[in-house]
Amino acid sequence: MSTPNTPAGRRVGRPRAQERPADGPEPREELLAVAAELFTTRGYTATSTRSIAERAGLRQASLYHYFDGKEAILADLLEGTVRPSLELAAGLVSRTEASPEARLWALCHADATLLCAGPHNLGALYLLPEVGTERFADFHRLRAELKSAYTGLLATTEPGAHLTPEELALRADLLFGLTESVILIRRAGPGHDPDALAGATADAALRVAGVPQRALARLRREGLGLLAARV
Template identity: 50%
Template structure:
C-alpha cells in the first residue's frame, strides 16, 4: 500500500524512460519495438498505439515516421532479404567457383536471419504478405530465390531439376527461422551458418 509509482514495465519504457537501443534514432526504435511485438504477440494483435507506447512516444510521432503498420512490417521484412540480395549481386561480380559462391551466400544469408534482434522471418506466412504494401518485399525475396536457383544450377550442372534444387537450398536456409523459434538453444551463429552452408553444398550435390 505504498504511494510509490509502479516501476516501468520491463522492455516498455515510457516517455523520458530508458531508451531501448542507446544509440538508435526514433525511427530505429520504432522498428525495433514493432519487430518485438509482431514476433511475440503477432501482427494482428499489435496496434500502432501499442508500438508507440513500447517506444515511449506519442502515436502522432510514430505517424511522422511511418504512414501505417503495413509500412513498418514491410520495412522489417525487406531487411530480412535485402542484405543477402545485395551480397548475391556482389558475389556474381567475383570470379568464384559456383559451389563456393553458393556456400558463401548460404553462410551470409543464415547469418542475416540469425543476427536480427527479433525473428521477423516467422511473419513470412502472414496472409497480409500477399497484399500491395508488401510487393517490394515479395519481389526481393523472389530475386533472392532466383540467385539460389542460378547458383545451384551452376554448381551441379547435371541435376535433373536445378530450379528445384535451388528452391530446396532456399528452404533449408529459411528453416533457421523455424529453428530459432522452436529450439531453446542453438549453436553460435557463425557455427550454425557454416554448418548450414556445408549441408547446402551436400544437398546441391
Template identity: 55%
Template sequence: MWKDSGMAAQHPRPPARVGRPRALGPSESELSPRDEVLAAAAELFTENGYAATTTRAVAEKAGLRQASMYHYFARKEDILATLLESTVEPSLRLATALLARPGADPAARLWALAAADAALLHRGLYNLGALYQLPEVRGERFAGFRGARAELRAAYGELLELIAPGEPGRELRCDLLLGLVEGGVAVVRDRGRGGGEDGYGTAEVGAAVADAVLRLAGCDRAAREAAARAGRELP
C-alpha cells in the same frame, strides 16, 4: 571476407534524425526514434501477432506518441514491410556481389551466400522470418519484399546451376535450398530467441546451414570443406 560481422542488422541504426518529440522524454537506447519503432514492432509482431498489434501499442512500446510515430511510418503495413525487407536486402546485395565474380568457385560462393543469409536471420533478437507467411504479405504493399526475395531465390538458383549444370529438378531443388536456409534457422531459433540465446553462435549457425546447403547441391565432403575455406574469404 565473410565472417559474422553483422553484415546488416535487421534493425539498421542510422544517425538520429530530427523529428517529432518523444512521449516519454529521451530514450536510454542508442536507437533513433525510427529504429525504436522498428524494434518495438519486431517484438510485438513476433510475440503478439501482427493482426493483434495496434499502432498505438507500437508507439507506446517505442516511447512515442502515436501521432509522432506517423512521422516515420504512415501505416502499420509500412513498418512490417521495412522489417521484412531488412531480412532480405543485405543478402541480395551480397548475392549480386558474388555473382559478379565468375572466376570464383561457385560452391564457395554458394557457401558464402548461405552462411551470411542464415546468420542474418539468426542474428536478430526476434524471428522476423516467421512473418514471411502472414496473409497480409500477399498484398500490394509488400511487392518490394516479395520481389527482393524472388531475386535472392534466383541468385541461389544461378549458383546451384553452376555447381550442377543441367541437373533435373532445378526449380524444386532451388525451393528446397531456400527453405533449408530459412527453415533451418527457424528450427534453431525454437531453442531460444535467436541472437545467441538458443545456445548457438551466429557464425556457427551460418556455417552449419551453409554446409547443409552444399550437401543439397550434391557436393561431397572434400568439396564442402574446400568451399567453406574459400567462402570465408568472399566476396
C-alpha cells in the same frame, strides 16, 4: 514540402511523449526495434500502432510521421531480412576467381546468419497471412530476386551444369527452402548457436546441390574467406 534537418542531420519529428537521450537511436529505428519485439512476442494482430509508439516513448501521431501504418512497419522489417543477402549475392556473382560452389556456400551461410541474427526471429513473420497481400509486393519481389541469385549460382556449379531446367528449378527451391528453414529451427530451439546453425545449413545446402562430402571442408574454408573479405 520536404522535412528540414537539424544541423546534426537528424530528421525533425513531432514532439515525443517523453524525453529520450540525445545519443539514443533515431525515432524511426527505435519504432522498428520496438515493433520487431512486439510483433514476435505479442503477435502482429495484437499489436497496435499506439502500443508501438508508447513503447518507443512517442505519441501515436508521431509514428505516422515515419510510417503510414502498421503494415508499412512490417514491410520495412521484412525487407530488411532480404536486402543484405541480395547485396551480397550481387557481389558474389562478380567474384569469379572463387569457385561457384564456395560462392554458393558463402551466400547460404550469410543468408542463414542474417535470419538468425538479432534478438527477434523476424523470419517467423514470413508466415503471417497478411504478408500474402499486395501491400507486401516489394518484399516478395526482393525475395524472388534472392532466390534467382541462388538459382544462378547453382547453375554455374559443376553438379548444377548437368541439371535440366526443371531439375535446376526444383534443386533451387530446395536450397532456398533449406536456408529459410533456420527460421523454424530458431523458433523451435532459440538456444542454437547462430554461427553453428549457419555453417551446418550451408554445408547441407551444398550437399543438396550435389557437391560430394569430400569437397565440403575445402569449400567451407573458401567460402569463409569470401565472407571475411567483406569485413
